[in-house]
Amino acid sequence: MTRRASLSRYLPGIARDDSDDELGDDDHPWEWIYSSSKDETKKRIPRHQIIGARMGTFECYLGDCLLLKAEGSNEAWVAIVTEFIESDQDGDMAADFLWFSTEKEIRNSDRKRTDFLVNELYITPTSDVNPLASINGKAQVLSHQSFLREYPSGKVPRSSPGYNKTFVCRRGCNIRTTTYTNEFNWDDIYSGKPEDIEDLLELVRRETKSTRKRRRAQENPTAAISSTNYHPEGEDDADAYLSDDAVRHEVSTPRKKQKTMRVVTPSNRKIMVKKALEFTPLGTRILSPSHHQSSPFQIARAQLHVASVPTSLPCRESEFSVVYSHLEAAITDGSGACIYISGTPGTGKTATVREVVSRLDDAVRSDELDDFIFVEINGMKITDPHQSYSLLWEALRGQRVSPSQALDLLEREFSTPSPRRVPCVVLMDELDQLVTKNQSVMYNFFNWPGLRHSRLIVLAVANTMDLPERTLSNKISSRLGLTRITFPGYNHEQLMKIIQSRLEGVPGHIVEPDAIQFASRKVAAVSGDARRALDICRRAVELAEADVRVANPEPSTPSKRAKALIGEADKGKSSSRGRVTIATVKRAINEATTNPLQQYLRALPFASKLVLASILVRNERTGLSDSTYGDVLEEMSRALLLDAGSRRVALVKGNNMKSINSQMGAYARKQDTRLARIAGINTAAVELTGAGIIILEGQRAERPSKVRLAVGDEEVKLAFRDDPEIKALGIAF
Numbered sequence: 001m002t003r004r005a006s007l008s009r010y011l012p013g014i015a016r017d018d019s020d021d022e023l024g025d026d027d028h029p030w031e032w033i034y035s036s037s038k039d040e041t042k043k044r045i046p047r048h049q050i051i052g053a054r055m056g057t058f059e060c061y062l063g064d065c066l067l068l069k070a071e072g073s074n075e076a077w078v079a080i081v082t083e084f085i086e087s088d089q090d091g092d093m094a095a096d097f098l099w100f101s102t103e104k105e106i107r108n109s110d111r112k113r114t115d116f117l118v119n120e121l122y123i124t125p126t127s128d129v130n131p132l133a134s135i136n137g138k139a140q141v142l143s144h145q146s147f148l149r150e151y152p153s154g155k156v157p158r159s160s161p162g163y164n165k166t167f168v169c170r171r172g173c174n175i176r177t178t179t180y181t182n183e184f185n186w187d188d189i190y191s192g193k194p195e196d197i198e199d200l201l202e203l204v205r206r207e208t209k210s211t212r213k214r215r216r217a218q219e220n221p222t223a224a225i226s227s228t229n230y231h232p233e234g235e236d237d238a239d240a241y242l243s244d245d246a247v248r249h250e251v252s253t254p255r256k257k258q259k260t261m262r263v264v265t266p267s268n269r270k271i272m273v274k275k276a277l278e279f280t281p282l283g284t285r286i287l288s289p290s291h292h293q294s295s296p297f298q299i300a301r302a303q304l305h306v307a308s309v310p311t312s313l314p315c316r317e318s319e320f321s322v323v324y325s326h327l328e329a330a331i332t333d334g335s336g337a338c339i340y341i342s343g344t345p346g347t348g349k350t351a352t353v354r355e356v357v358s359r360l361d362d363a364v365r366s367d368e369l370d371d372f373i374f375v376e377i378n379g380m381k382i383t384d385p386h387q388s389y390s391l392l393w394e395a396l397r398g399q400r401v402s403p404s405q406a407l408d409l410l411e412r413e414f415s416t417p418s419p420r421r422v423p424c425v426v427l428m429d430e431l432d433q434l435v436t437k438n439q440s441v442m443y444n445f446f447n448w449p450g451l452r453h454s455r456l457i458v459l460a461v462a463n464t465m466d467l468p469e470r471t472l473s474n475k476i477s478s479r480l481g482l483t484r485i486t487f488p489g490y491n492h493e494q495l496m497k498i499i500q501s502r503l504e505g506v507p508g509h510i511v512e513p514d515a516i517q518f519a520s521r522k523v524a525a526v527s528g529d530a531r532r533a534l535d536i537c538r539r540a541v542e543l544a545e546a547d548v549r550v551a552n553p554e555p556s557t558p559s560k561r562a563k564a565l566i567g568e569a570d571k572g573k574s575s576s577r578g579r580v581t582i583a584t585v586k587r588a589i590n591e592a593t594t595n596p597l598q599q600y601l602r603a604l605p606f607a608s609k610l611v612l613a614s615i616l617v618r619n620e621r622t623g624l625s626d627s628t629y630g631d632v633l634e635e636m637s638r639a640l641l642l643d644a645g646s647r648r649v650a651l652v653k654g655n656n657m658k659s660i661n662s663q664m665g666a667y668a669r670k671q672d673t674r675l676a677r678i679a680g681i682n683t684a685a686v687e688l689t690g691a692g693i694i695i696l697e698g699q700r701a702e703r704p705s706k707v708r709l710a711v712g713d714e715e716v717k718l719a720f721r722d723d724p725e726i727k728a729l730g731i732a733f
């Protein structure tokens, strides 16, 4: 009998073989058992109420303790049937099950009991709906006394029919808070009759209220609300907890605590399952001894670096709250969700999602939230979008399989009933890169969360708002019911706040407020991109630091050097030397626009500029970064048609194009010498490939070849923004 690894997709259950299945292999249909007039008088149950279910010779009734199993799994879980449901949302016959947990489910090792028995279970206050198909047989739950009477050795012999089906219950436990009830005698509190269920649940809820949270909330209620996902007293069950939206939304972007993060990352096809690791450098938060000796410039540079994890995310409070509450609700409910997050580059999408996951992870650690798996799949980091399937499967089960095998396994997994499956949160970053020709990868990741049993929560992050509509049909995307969140570009005031928050704690006030405002205004006027604003400010700090170095030759030791720089920064309070001023920011911006790449792009011939501008326009039109060379040629023809229109020259008539190249030739023949150069468009594309500016499949300028930019969009936009030839084509960036 193999036991599932402890890092399975399920909460740990009880090992079961298929041969343990009491229901047998015959595929009898399930039937309802209704109350009869006898039940009516005896138990005060209304007639025709479903009181049980039958499959072949197997029967179970309300209040029974049952074993439930997921298909293909070797584990089972024990639960009490509290209600039969004629037809769940998938049309399946189903029931509501109140769970027992094993000792292995208790994650908080400090609060694990040391006196647990081999086959002891804790009754929990948690229930959920599962189809009857997950029922695997009957379980017997006994008081400790009754168990010892029946099995004086304290063990159920293997040969006994009760082996693997007989359990002891003497306590209740709220797994989320690891709070136990007092010891009880199971026979006294539960007779196996449905009438007892309510009292049993009430007892477990009452006795497992978290005194820890209550105490903390009483001591400092606002801190309890804003720094944890605080649940009001007595509302630990999922429904009450969810209904309190006001409280849930109070979770704010936090000041970050020093911590590690449980993440599964896709790097070089190697992923770790639920291993605590840091997905972003924590350097800025670890105050090493060298930190104190660092100069203000060094600290400022480090904190302004885009790779450093900020201590807070100003101006993203509402986006944080929305993402947090959706994720928290889906994890608590055990439901699936698909959240589509869009926004132009540098608007804090990835940073916000990671922060939310990190905060949810805190809640798991402090036993306030059910456990979940987190996987990050980044379109930029995988060569083939289908690898996403392998990465997801590996995160769920720790097995490496090929993409096609993974797809089969995932399809089966998500359409199979799965009691006690651990929710999985998938961050699909740079989604545009994952979109394949037939859109199957995106479709599957958007579709699976909607399958009843998946407990899959997808966070899809992309730059364009309507990528789903463009790549899937409107009909499909509206059926998928995505929750959409748009991250707007930052305005200059917000960029100022972001920069200021990054500079908090830097001694010596080395960056003048005017300089921050100037940089923020410059960036906000173009893109609202925090990455760009941070880069400019960091470069300005480097320039100011270099100025100081020139003015003061190098002191001999690092600590003397730091002191000298601190002194210089302090002096800077009265003079502008050693401080970042508007002039320093201007130099940084100028540098950014006159780097070798910018100079190269600006000096390109018209044909090359046209290729690049058309790729950009195409990317913006489709929301994808890959196009075919043919698509790009069509963009060119459109641009030229506009241009030609303004010159009263008809180049291309409707869609009646034979070959864009020949059209270009025709156009070139009719037009002035500038346009004659367009005929060299294919050569220009190949040359741009050689120079590393674009990637052209097979280095061949043929219509089906895939083409994409090898440099940042922003670089191209910046270079051509004021280009008169590009402007004349009506292309504006």
Ligand SMILES: Nc1ncnc2c1ncn2[C@@H]1O[C@H](COP(=O)(O)OP(=O)(O)OP(=O)(O)O)[C@@H](O)[C@H]1O
Pocket: 305, 306, 307, 308, 309, 310, 312, 313, 314, 315, 316, 343, 344, 345, 346, 347, 348, 349, 350, 351, 352, 462, 463, 498, 530, 531, 534
């Ligand atoms: N509100 C904010 N406060 C502090 N830093 C921020 C904020 N928003 C963004 N940043 C910083 O800006 C940089 C870019 O942010 P992020 O990667 O989250 O943007 P994005 O929207 O995911 O961009 P892309 O679409 O290019 O991936 C990061 O260094 C991030 O820490």
